Amino acid sequence: MKTRYWILLFLAVLLLCAAAAWHIENTKPSEALAGVYQNGRLVRTVDLSAVTEPYDIVLTEAGSCDVRVEPGKIYILSSTCPDQLCVKHGPLGGGLPVACLPNKVVIRWLSETDKGYDAMTDAVN
Amino acid sequence: MRAKKITTAALLTAVALIIFIVEAQLPPLLPVPGIKLGLSNVVTLFALFAVGPSMAFLVLIARIVLGGLLTGQVVSMTYSLAGGLLSFVVCACIYRFFPRNQVFVVSVISAVLHNVGQIAVAALMTSAGIFAYLPLLTVSGIITGLFTGLCAQFVLTRQGRSGAPGAKRPGK
Numbered sequence: 001m002k003t004r005y006w007i008l009l010f011l012a013v014l015l016l017c018a019a020a021a022w023h024i025e026n027t028k029p030s031e032a033l034a035g036v037y038q039n040g041r042l043v044r045t046v047d048l049s050a051v052t053e054p055y056d057i058v059l060t061e062a063g064s065c066d067v068r069v070e071p072g073k074i075y076i077l078s079s080t081c082p083d084q085l086c087v088k089h090g091p092l093g094g095g096l097p098v099a100c101l102p103n104k105v106v107i108r109w110l111s112e113t114d115k116g117y118d119a120m121t122d123a124v125n
Numbered sequence: 126m127r128a129k130k131i132t133t134a135a136l137l138t139a140v141a142l143i144i145f146i147v148e149a150q151l152p153p154l155l156p157v158p159g160i161k162l163g164l165s166n167v168v169t170l171f172a173l174f175a176v177g178p179s180m181a182f183l184v185l186i187a188r189i190v191l192g193g194l195l196t197g198q199v200v201s202m203t204y205s206l207a208g209g210l211l212s213f214v215v216c217a218c219i220y221r222f223f224p225r226n227q228v229f230v231v232s233v234i235s236a237v238l239h240n241v242g243q244i245a246v247a248a249l250m251t252s253a254g255i256f257a258y259l260p261l262l263t264v265s266g267i268i269t270g271l272f273t274g275l276c277a278q279f280v281l282t283r284q285g286r287s288g289a290p291g292a293k294r295p296g297k
Contacts, residue, residue: 003227018264024257037252039251040249040251099255106255
């Protein structure tokens with residue numbers, strides 16, 4: 001394949017993915033229900049619209065992550081990870097989750113389908 | 126011949142490790158997990174095209190494991206290992222079909238696959254929701270892969286004329 005075609009192909013994929021990324025970040029859920037995951041498990045579900053007083057969720061399973069919950073807002077306040085990307089990410093905005101990969105923590109919006117699944121895991125736990 | 130091979134592997138690993146550790150000291154480009162320049166991939170690509178897949182594999186594994194231990198980021202090492210292995214397997218299969226003026230194509234494919242492997246393991250270890258980062262990481266993979274690929278390509282085209290290690294396979 002000619003070099004020119006490869007460049008065009010990469011450019012096309014780049015533009016498509018940029019559009020997809022933009023779309024994901026700008027898609028907000030209808031409800032302010034956030035899920036906090038660690039080590040692949042949903043450890044906490046928070047309805048941000050029901051929060052009145054700020055509080056912290058401290059996750060210590062792999063490294064330590066301090067998750068701050070405020071009315072309508074959830075973010076990682078501090079973390080023991082080396083790059084601090086999760087702290088710099090700021091509050092959970094659109095579809096891109098707040099992630100602290102070294103500490104295996106992910107905070108993301110939960111959808112309707114997640115809720116059914118949560119009810120199930122809650123019953124098991 | 127064996128001594129020469131060991132020396133070449135050691136030299137390439139040392140270069141890759143230095144690049145890896147220097148890059149780890151730089152502040153991240155964007156506050157997005159998984160986005161980095163991946164400059165040490167220049168060495169892996171060079172090893173693949175100039176010497177061959179077995180050498181590239183040795184250098185890659187040695188760099189990821191030693192780099193992970195030296196920077197103390199063992200969890201991040203797991204992500205790199207998954208990404209590195211996936212991209213290596215594919216690149217080792219396809220690199221023969223690309224002439225030396227298309228090294229950057231292999232590099233872009235490699236960088237994107239590296240991100241795919243990384244994110245797949247991250248999804249297993251955290252939550253499937255992390256896949257939302259895939260398009261963004263693909264964008265970054267194409268850009269950084271292009272950059273590192275062109276670096277490797279320039280080194281390879283000069284090395285072809287110089288008689289440096291691996292220069293025995295010219296004309297590709």
